[in-house]
Amino acid sequence: MKVLKIATAGSVDDGKSTLIGRILYDTKSLTDDKLEAIEEKSRQRGFDYLDFSLATDGLVAEREQGITIDVAHIYFSTPSKSFIIADTPGHIEYTRNMVTGASTAQASIVLIDARNGVVEQTYRHFFINNLLRIKDVVIAINKMDLVGFSEEKFNIIKGEIEYLASKSEYKNQNLTFIPVSALQGDNVVSPSENMPWYKGETLMHHLESLDTEDIQEISQTRFPVQTVIRPKTEEYHDFRGYAGKIYGGDFEIGDEVAVLPSQTKSKIKSINFFDKEYEIAKSGSSVTITLEDNVNVSRGDMLVKVSEEPTIAKQLDATICWMDKEPLLASQKYYIKHGVNDAQAKITQLNSIIKTDFSGVEENPSELVLNQIGDIQLKLSKPLLFDSYKKNKSNGSFILINPKTNNTVGVGFIK
């Protein structure tokens, strides 16, 4: 089954949870017992209609306040596809969760309240979609029922977003604008009778038509070694396999590879998956690889094809999204986790804060606070093996960990 991972973003009360609930309801993905629970709760609270947000808001605090705090993952399928929707919070203080939800998504839905139009949060959400280079972005203009299903309103908002898109550096993004009413179901799964002026697809129809190919743009093959498998049994006395996941391209038996960072050359002897051997392994596969030569390989090393080497360096430039209450300060030390590799990192420069409304940057700031995005330079305790995020998403991203709290405090996109 094809799986499409979708991130959602919207401001508070834009009706994101309602939209997702509506999708679940209209695709008949809510089981009878869940639907009964929603009916019961809606009645108890004296609502005139079914409150679909009750289907997704899973924490007590969320149901009490009627807002979404943390990323919820929602699963449903249609005959042609399986979907995983990350329901990400609209509250400004929870924006870090939006990055979490969107980092693995192939597509994204940005919700806009038709009455309010483009607001500060919209800029931010749109910016993050661009920063993460999400290929398909749907701008769902919601609550059309509250603006008299006005085509003019729709076009004003569409124009504003198109203007933003023209300023974005990421040009391969497909933008689709759909006017909806999540509450009443217009253009969500069924076409709207209230908006004859809209000739496009419904939201669901559009999502079903999207490509589910790997989020990874095709690039050079990267195989970061997670662990070395040495059975030490009589049957497999000399077996020494390198376990990891292939990113970006394929590997084939006989491929000449370089072991990084040592630069030792060897050839692929076998590709193993469980009790079978294969000649070719495709990108995205977790396999075990053995080499012709007895070379020294350990966790954090990387196998690549000879002549396809990534950058090997003890410093890097990156855009970082800060996700911790304690601000990032220049000269501070953190742990860096780049794929499966760890090192220590020191912020050598905090160059700028990037304004998420595409209006430019603030040069030489003193700190980067929660939810801000900025450009930094890092010095590393050992060489890392990386690509730019543009070239390879997994090998071009990293997280920073605060050594005092062990919390993940930032996510970086290598330039």
Next chain:
Amino acid sequence: MWFAYLKDMIMNQRTIQVDALESEAIYIFREVVAQFEKPVLLFSGGKDSITLVRLAQKAFYPAKIPFPLMHIDTGHNFPETIEFRDRLTKELGVELIVRNVQDNIDNGTVKEETGRYASRNMLQTETLLDAIEEFGFDACIGGARRDEEKARAKERIFSVRDDFGQWDEKNQRPEVFDMLNGKIDLGQNVRVFPISNWTELDVWSYIKQEEIEIPSIYFAHKRKTFFRDGLIWSADDEVVYRDKEEEVVERMVRFRTVGDMSCTAAVLSDAVDIAKVVEEIRDSSISERGARIDDKRSEAAMEKRKQQGYF
């Protein structure tokens, strides 16, 4: 997910494209072993933990699974599950640790519930936390899935717990791309969920595709049962409380989950093999946990249990 395999077999038997969900789970298992000193797989004998065992085998083959399996036994398990557990671990040659809720009841650290809905399900938490401390486990791998329940939908893949096993749900670490931050303080431990992104149907399809053996109670069989609150219960008077007027009838049933007998209801079914089970799940209009009375205690039942250290 089986489509990917089929396509591959037709295209080229010598090419491997591991299914995205399977590949992700294997990746997570390998991260656990690389990042933690003392991991353990929490094994209930249910289909999800059996699936985990197969994925762990695949992650480290041809080496053996490099961590023990641990079962927190409520003493109210289906006998079929226990028999299955012992056979599987013997075949795999892995260490099985069993810790009993009964011991905590006997030494007075927990109090057995009484009455109509009495269950030992909640009591497992104490026994689990004791075992984590006893062995010094720093990572407990479990088969929870995000599609099971609303609070679980918010769970991370690496979920940090404090000494009391508590889940601080409003302050979870962000998980971006597939980087897993397993750094913890002394006394903390991590709950790991490799099949977070699988659905119930994915699990069943995988069991079918891989021809994995599962306990017989998952298939339709004749059983003495009684009916209460719209659910069908196994009539085992020692474990499941039953009013005298609740009539015992033999019915053709199967179980969709195999939790504690006292809180796991059966469903009417004629699905006697795995193909029919997959079909039944696909057409089902009741959710998996709809037959778990422990979730029905209140809307926030699962979240509350998780905050207290429940799996």
